[in-house]
Amino acid sequence: MKKKMLKKLLALTSVAALAASSLAGCSGGSTAPAESTEASTESTAETTDTADAEEAPAAATGDTITIGTISPNTGNLAAYGESVVNAINLAVEEINADGGVLGKPLAVISYDDKGDSTEGANAFNKLVGEDVCAIIGSVTSGVTAGLAPLADESQIVLLTPTATADTITESDNYVFRTCFKDSYQGKMAAKFAAEELGVTKVAVLYASGDAYSAGLRESFVASAQELGLEIVAEESSSSTDDTEFSSQLTNIAASGAEFLFAPYYYNAVGPYIVPQARAAGYEGVIMGADGWDGTLGTMVDDKTLYNNCYFTNHYSPDDTAEAVQTFVKAYTEKYGTESLNALGALAYDSVYMLADAIEKAGSTDRTAIRDAMSGMSFDGVTGSFVLDETGTPEKSVAIIEFKDGAAVWKTTLAG
Template sequence: MNTRFTAKFVTICAATGLAVSLAGCSGGSLSENSGSDSAAQGNTITLGSITTNSGTAAAYGEAEVAGFKLAISEINKAGGINGKKVKLESMDDKGDPTESSNAFNKLSGDDSVLAVLGPTISATTAAVAPLADQSKLVAIAPAATADSIESGNYLFRACFKDSYQGEIAARFAAKTLKVKKVAVLYGTGDPYSSGTAESFMKEAKQLGLDVVDQESSSSADDTEYSSQLQKIQASGAEFLYAPYYYSIAGPYIIPQARSVGFNGVVMGPDGYDGLKLTDNVSLYNKVYYTTHYSPDDKENSKVADFIKSFRSENKSDPNTFSALSYDTVYMAKQAIEKAGKNPTREQVRKALAGSKFDGVTGSFTLDKTGSPKKSVIVLEMKDGKPVFNSTVKPA
């Protein structure tokens, strides 16, 4: 996730009790020798992990570790990977790019580490990307969504990129809601907001939608949007794409849109998770947003099994980050199995590139940037609560 969204989701985890224990994990003793061309020998396969287990983003990392551990436990109970048990070597980067780089360098120096799970947030993942290429050690980031991260060589993602959400929202507007006239409101000073809006407009035009108005604010933190929303209302738009964060869209943009008479659909990206509401929850009817996972997704049979296993192991419900990290382990497993009995790191990378995968967070094929073109969950606000609406599959 990007830095702003990281802070947002940590708040949600604390409020809803989704986060697991905040106890950090540390790695064991590691070899100083380069293992970029070494094969997986012996009876154990080691997967390294780099997550944020302390500091303000600890809820993110701990939820990911819970997903990693569950998947590895299942794999080992089923006989391991190529008959070998899987070991997790876990490192805490404290949400700091330097700490993340140091952790990755330690893991890459251990010949037994065949792939790295993580890092957690976009800032730490961006620091690791060039190191993964240099050491020829695959890293799979569960939740780092920023488009700016250099991926596609040895760094891959289990999550979709920020801009992909804009494309999916345009497709949902055209194919599912079947609207014709759409408008956009975004914050020019925020890459997440402006980048997602740009991808929405590009896809909307390709799909034949009429972008009748395009409005902006100087940042994604403003609290007054009435003038822009009045123009949008006057444009005749049926659908408004407003990629802001939960703390702005909820108490400001949506109520202000309704107050100027806009009764059409309002849609946003995963920044709407934990949407802050006013007392009048009826204002949020016809509000949708895209996200990575929903426990109410009945279309994906893997979801129910995952939730049952997670509850049994952790005595709590999984969140998005646990689901993404769970899939990350199985992505690594699939690649290692495809690479052969005693694969090198380079062989794992080759097996992972362009691969197809079916997981809890969707079915996808990795594109040339190492990012999924995957199914996206659309949630709809009903009576003030987000509920599963549908799954939008890749084009």
């Protein structure tokens, strides 16, 4: 009987292990390879179609400039991937309609990383093997952090539109980005709290297992202390995909904080964090960063809960600048408004940045493109900026406020 029990135990544990491993992979599941190939053929087909129409001779000889992209097209953050892929395809079509780059049309190979580092690395290695001249990706900091050393090793430009973690690029190498970095967002949030809102007691809720959330918390805490803000509570969750934050929020509400910094993604902010904070009796300000972009689509019915909530972002679609309005119009005509967000705007700018760099380099040589990107200046939808010595732009931050279920541009802070 003892033996039988042991057997049973063994079976149950292996079940648990199996289940856990299936869970780990479940942000995407097992249909990945099929899906990504599908996605890639789809987008290549799409761009080649345009090329056929606009640039028949070049397309006929198959003489194209191919760029690779990596984004989470399936899984929990698939909405990000959708915006990025849409925006990239839009930019490529525009560029091809306008004569392409170096007189050749652009083609895109898109791979899915499902928001998972291993999948991201696989996608990267596949792209390096295929004849792409540079790679745009990935979207989340977690995945991109894994790709950055690979890019240096393989000597191919990795331009991430949206990965804001500081550590992604800290030297003059093959890694560049179109967005600002976390320490900058955390700093701006602290500055906004201290200078614009005039609060003194602040709390932080973050996901300790997530590079983005933990990075933002670090820079926020450092800047808050510098600015003389008192940190009255610091709570954490294991991942950004948690659904239950009531316990931490009860503690935060009891701490007397006036301002809560909660760097999570929209999928947790809309349905869980904000309503649960209000239910726990926390009435103060809740602020997040660019991961909050998309919260409008995940809000619960009572939109007044989200009043007194702010987030830092890369751009505001309300901005009247011509570049912004042209992009917003072109994007919504093609894909509707649902997936229009800052990630799309950044991805769109990334394609144009890369196109500029290829033009400047005068060739599709991977190293020549890197040299052309280093220190380049750019004027696009998300502002005009110069890349610093780490390949990170210095740009302004838009502060967005929720008012009865609408995202309203509050102010723009410059560093």
